[in-house]
Amino acid sequence: MIEAGLRRYEKINDEIKSFLTKNNKCTVKDVNGQRYIGCALDEGKTIEIYGTPGNDMACYLNGGKIIVYGNCQDAVGNTMNGGEIIVHGHSGDAMGYGMRDGQIYIKDKVACRGGIHMKEFRDMRPVLVIGQNAGSFLGEYMAGGTIVILGLNLKRGEKLFGTHCASGMHGGRIFVRGSFPKENLSDNIKIEKLNKDDEKELKAYVKKYCKYFGADFETVMSKPFRKLVPATSRPYANLYTPN
Amino acid sequence: MIGYIPRKFTVIRDNDLCTNCGGCVSQCANECHSINAEKNRVLTNSNNCVACHRCVDMCPVSALRIEKYICDYRNNANWTPEYQQEIVRQANTGSTLLSAMGNPKPYPIYWDKILLNASQVTNPSIDPLREPMEIRTILGRKPDKIEIEKKGKSLTKMPPQIILETPIMFSAMSFGSISLNAQKALAMAAKELGTIFNTGEGGLHPDLESFGKYAAVQVASGRFGVHKGYLNNCRFIEIKIGQGAKPGIGGHLPGEKVNVEVSNARMIPEGSDAISPAPHHDIYSIEDLRQLIWSLKQATDATKPVAVKIAAVHNIAAIASGCARAGADIVVIDGFRGGTGAAPTRIRDNVGIPIELALAAADQRLRDEGIRSTISLVASGSFRCSSDIVKAIALGADACYVASAPLIAMGCHMCHTCNTGKCNWGIATQKPELTKRLNPNMAQKRIENLVNAWNHEIKEIMGGMGINAIDSLRGNRLMLRGIGLTNKELEILGIIHAGE
Numbered sequence: 121m122i123e124a125g126l127r128r129y130e131k132i133n134d135e136i137k138s139f140l141t142k143n144n145k146c147t148v149k150d151v152n153g154q155r156y157i158g159c160a161l162d163e164g165k166t167i168e169i170y171g172t173p174g175n176d177m178a179c180y181l182n183g184g185k186i187i188v189y190g191n192c193q194d195a196v197g198n199t200m201n202g203g204e205i206i207v208h209g210h211s212g213d214a215m216g217y218g219m220r221d222g223q224i225y226i227k228d229k230v231a232c233r234g235g236i237h238m239k240e241f242r243d244m245r246p247v248l249v250i251g252q253n254a255g256s257f258l259g260e261y262m263a264g265g266t267i268v269i270l271g272l273n274l275k276r277g278e279k280l281f282g283t284h285c286a287s288g289m290h291g292g293r294i295f296v297r298g299s300f301p302k303e304n305l306s307d308n309i310k311i312e313k314l315n316k317d318d319e320k321e322l323k324a325y326v327k328k329y330c331k332y333f334g335a336d337f338e339t340v341m342s343k344p345f346r347k348l349v350p351a352t353s354r355p356y357a358n359l360y361t362p363n
Numbered sequence: 364m365i366g367y368i369p370r371k372f373t374v375i376r377d378n379d380l381c382t383n384c385g386g387c388v389s390q391c392a393n394e395c396h397s398i399n400a401e402k403n404r405v406l407t408n409s410n411n412c413v414a415c416h417r418c419v420d421m422c423p424v425s426a427l428r429i430e431k432y433i434c435d436y437r438n439n440a441n442w443t444p445e446y447q448q449e450i451v452r453q454a455n456t457g458s459t460l461l462s463a464m465g466n467p468k469p470y471p472i473y474w475d476k477i478l479l480n481a482s483q484v485t486n487p488s489i490d491p492l493r494e495p496m497e498i499r500t501i502l503g504r505k506p507d508k509i510e511i512e513k514k515g516k517s518l519t520k521m522p523p524q525i526i527l528e529t530p531i532m533f534s535a536m537s538f539g540s541i542s543l544n545a546q547k548a549l550a551m552a553a554k555e556l557g558t559i560f561n562t563g564e565g566g567l568h569p570d571l572e573s574f575g576k577y578a579a580v581q582v583a584s585g586r587f588g589v590h591k592g593y594l595n596n597c598r599f600i601e602i603k604i605g606q607g608a609k610p611g612i613g614g615h616l617p618g619e620k621v622n623v624e625v626s627n628a629r630m631i632p633e634g635s636d637a638i639s640p641a642p643h644h645d646i647y648s649i650e651d652l653r654q655l656i657w658s659l660k661q662a663t664d665a666t667k668p669v670a671v672k673i674a675a676v677h678n679i680a681a682i683a684s685g686c687a688r689a690g691a692d693i694v695v696i697d698g699f700r701g702g703t704g705a706a707p708t709r710i711r712d713n714v715g716i717p718i719e720l721a722l723a724a725a726d727q728r729l730r731d732e733g734i735r736s737t738i739s740l741v742a743s744g745s746f747r748c749s750s751d752i753v754k755a756i757a758l759g760a761d762a763c764y765v766a767s768a769p770l771i772a773m774g775c776h777m778c779h780t781c782n783t784g785k786c787n788w789g790i791a792t793q794k795p796e797l798t799k800r801l802n803p804n805m806a807q808k809r810i811e812n813l814v815n816a817w818n819h820e821i822k823e824i825m826g827g828m829g830i831n832a833i834d835s836l837r838g839n840r841l842m843l844r845g846i847g848l849t850n851k852e853l854e855i856l857g858i859i860h861a862g863e
Contacts (some may be wrong), residue, residue: 133661155654159661160591176645176658182591195645198658201590214644218586220630236644237585241630261640263631290636354618354636361458362783363449363708 121147129154129174140165153193158186161203175212178205181222194231197224202244206332213255216248219265223247223325227333228273232282233257238292240264249329256282256304259348263291268325270297270340279304286348290355294348295322297340305348308355312347366455368448369434372412380426381405387418387427392785392797415778417787449708460708463781463791465608465700465745465767468712472700473719473852474751478861480842482829489831491822497832498821500530500762502599502739503668504692522692523668525598528557529818530756530833534697534743534764535581535603535672537565539616539625539637540704540781541770542798545790548773548806550574555807556814559598561764564614564639566628567593579670582659584613585639587629591662599693600659600667604643604652604686605674607701607744610715614639615705620784620793653689660690668692675699675721675744676714680728687729687738695764696721698744702767704791705782718744719758723856726759726838735759735838749820758856759838772813773806 122139124132132154139146144165148157151171158167158177161184169177169188177193178186181200191209195217202221213231216224221244232255235248246265251272258281259267271280280300287306295314302311314322322345330337374395383405387396393411396418398404412429419427436444449460482488489496503524510518533549540563547570549560554577561579562571566588571578575596582589583603594600605611616625616637626633646652656669670693671686673679679696686694698718703711722742729735742755743764752763771777774788781791789801821833830836844861845853853860 137664156658156661159658160594162591175654179658180589180591180594180662195654198645199586199589217644218589220590233644237638237640239631241626241632244630260644261638263635263638288638290638291632356615356636356638357617358456359459359615360461360705360707360782361452361456362780363452363460363462 121149123149124151124154124171126152127154129156133157133159136167140167151190158184161186163203178203181205183222197222200224200246208333216246219246219248220244221246223249223328225249225329225332226251228252230254230258233260235259235262235265235267237261237263238265238267240292247325249325251329251333251335253278254281254285257284257287258282259286259289259292259294260284262286262289262294262350265292266321266325267292267294268297268322268329269294270326270329271300271343272335272340285309286350288355289348289350290353291350293318295345296348297345298343300346308351309348310351312349314345314347318347366451368451369444370410370412370432372414373409373430373432374407374412374418375428375430376405376407377426377428380424382424382426384423386421386423390417390421390787392787392792392794413778413780413783414776415780415787416776461705461782462708462711462779463703463705464777464779465702466711466715467779470700470717473717473848473856474747474754476846476848476852477719477754477856477858478844478846479750479753479757479824479828480844481827486829488829489826491819491826494826495831496822496826497834498529498818498825500527500833501525502527502693502741502761504739505737507737523599523666525559525668526557527559527762529814530760530762530821531556531752531814531817532558532579532741532762532764533560533769534701534766535561535563535579535601535606536704536766536770537563537581537616538568538571538628539563539565539620539793541791542786542789542793542801543568543570543624544798544801544803545770545773545806546571547803548801548810549769550577551803551807552769552810552814553577555811558814561601562588562597564588564603565625566630567596568624568628572596581672582655583639584641584643585637587631587637587639590630594659594662594667597667599670600663601670601672601693601695602643602652602655602659602691603672604646605672605676605697606703606706607674607697607699607715607718608703609706609710610674610676610699611641612707612710613641622793625793649685649689652686652691656690670695670741672697672743674701674714675716675718677716679716679721680724683725683740684728684732684734687734691738693739693741693761694725695741695743696725697764698722698742701744702770703781718742718755720852720855722755722760723758723840727857730838749817750824752817753821753824753836754843756833756836757839757842759840761837769810769813772809773801 147168153174155174160180163183166185179198181203183202192211194212200219205224249268504522553560564583580597671691672695699715739761742760786792843858
């Protein structure tokens with residue numbers, strides 16, 4: 121176990137890296153905003169974090185697993201390439217920026233630009249599951265992968281997502297549960313019913329969410345889900361004319 | 364017909380020479396040539412001609428020639444045919460104008476207004492053919508001071524350094540914007556020449572993974588192809604904030620160009636648009652830039668220098684200083700004449716400033732702040748010849764990036780239509796029937812020839828100045844004189860006028 125306290129991130133990350141050369145699991149306690157924890161962590165390695173990890177936690181995550189007992193700051197899972205992140209709390213801005221594979225489960229809220237520019241490639245299909253709600257620009261530039269947003273424990277007047285949702289989205293899918301603010305959706309988005317494959321996919325993610333955070337699967341699934349997809353995969357096809 | 368735009372060129376066929384072999388028909392991807400079966404003759408429709416000279420070059424009997432097509436408009440210095448035609452184009456389509464290659468407008472080119480010095484009598488000139496001449500260039504962060512123990516060994520741990528055998532590097536051109544054969548040629552030439560090529564934001568194709576030691580890998584806003592393996596298989600990492608040809612604008616590789624191979628390198632599905640947003644969405648301040656720089660250092664255990672590439676814009680000096688203080692080991696400044704595979708015309712032609720002024724201003728600012736010696740400064744944005752490079756180094760650059768020059772070496776004729784994806788020379792295209800025209804080994808040889816020739820010219824110019832190491836030329840503005848420049852221009856360039 122490593123006590124982070126108020127020490128610099130370089131030191132702590134060096135300690136974590138060296139600990140993980142001989143062990144597969146590392147617990148870090150009393151984390152106070154130290155950055156880059158779990159940066160490029162490889163498959164088979166796990167880090168458990170207690171406290172509030174700083175920006176760019178799990179950036180370039182490379183198959184490793186990170187569990188956070190607390191809230192996260194900005195750019196969680198930045199440019200992540202695979203692995204799993206489980207956050208027992210909230211997450212800051214630009215979470216999952218450019219993520220290509222792997223799964224992120226956030227128990228509560230996600231701030232602005234969650235899942236921005238998520239993409240997919242062959243069998244790499246990133247997944248982002250948000251328990252409560254998300255800020256503006258959720259799924260901006262989204263090019264692939266899946267976002268699930270459950271709207272659990274919303275207070276009266278709170279919306280499922282903020283403005284400009286899925287702006288510039290040209291791939292992937294967002295599953296939304298219950299009522300959602302249609303006025304916050306961008307123009308190029310279609311609302312569809314889930315097909316059988318979607319249902320199967322969604323259930324698998326919800327099951328995991330419930331397992332991680334102790335929610336009741338039947339209750340979560342009792343509300344209807346809808347799928348948000350881009351109306352065209354080429355929203356900017358006619359933007360340019362050769363001069 | 365409303366919407367008519369006169370063609371730009373006419374292909375002239377000398378029917379006395381033409382054997383109607385049809386070679387030009389198969390060479391032109393723009394479909395200018397066709398065979399009339401009835402008459403058994405090759406015909407030409409010049410409307411699509413871009414003056415790439417492929418047919419002219421390939422015609423076995425030299426029967427073809429290209430001429431500017433002139434359809435006169437009434438003289439008007441303000442409403443030139445160009446502006447009128449662009450309006451017609453936009454009225455036809457409702458779209459943004461898109462151009463390729465660098466800014467072609469007649470803005471001042473300061474390289475042509477700067478003269479170099481040579482030694483006479485005192486401090487004699489040096490002959491590089493017979494005396495050692497050092498152009499080896501070392502990039503990377505340098506410590507503020509070095510502690511030396513009694514026996515003379517350094518106690519200071521040096522940050523990672525990049526040793527280049529020439530001050531000339533190949534700037535970012537992604538696989539996607541250029542063909543794999545073109546990128547291969549650059550990679551192989553970089554290896555032979557002891558320099559680096561730059562992947563651009565296109566990832567590193569599996570075929571080029573073995574060239575990691577000669578690659579700068581780019582991390583741009585779309586994060587295409589960026590993963591741990593990519594970041595660790597390179598000589599240095601370059602964060603692309605801006606590009607001289609389109610400062611403030613992202614990139615957009617249309618789905619048509621994302622074939623199987625491009626999709627593998629970028630790690631996105633085939634046929635999908637590859638959109639690089641204008642900003643990095645994790646950088647909203649200089650502190651955030653620092654965060655990205657250090658995240659890359661964390662991901663590579665601080666074994667790779669990190670460069671930050673910015674476009675030359677107003678306040679460039681302050682921005683360059685900010686990048687250096689944010690932790691960039693190398694700051695790259697890309698001038699507004701820098702090339703591109705595609706950029707909105709209005710941006711390319713109107714945004715940014717010349718590299719000469721930007722470089723001089725940034726170098727001076729970093730010196731004034733006492734941090735110039737801790738980082739490397741790389742200039743980019745149109746070097747046409749070796750003397751441009753010598754002038755840039757004397758203005759303060761550690762090294763220069765070139766891209767258009769090696770493209771011309773491998774066959775490019777500057778037809779400015781890279782964006783159409785129909786490059787007849789197999790460079791700026793992904794069509795297999797066109798890319799196979801570029802032989803990477805031949806192109807490699809031609810690039811090597813060019814850089815070796817420039818290297819020798821640089822040595823010759825340095826020798827003439829009585830300088831035998833490029834380090835003594837760097838920032839040595841006394842070797843420069845301005846000609847026909849205003850006092851303000853001389854002040855910014857930090858040089859005095861010829862005759863002074």
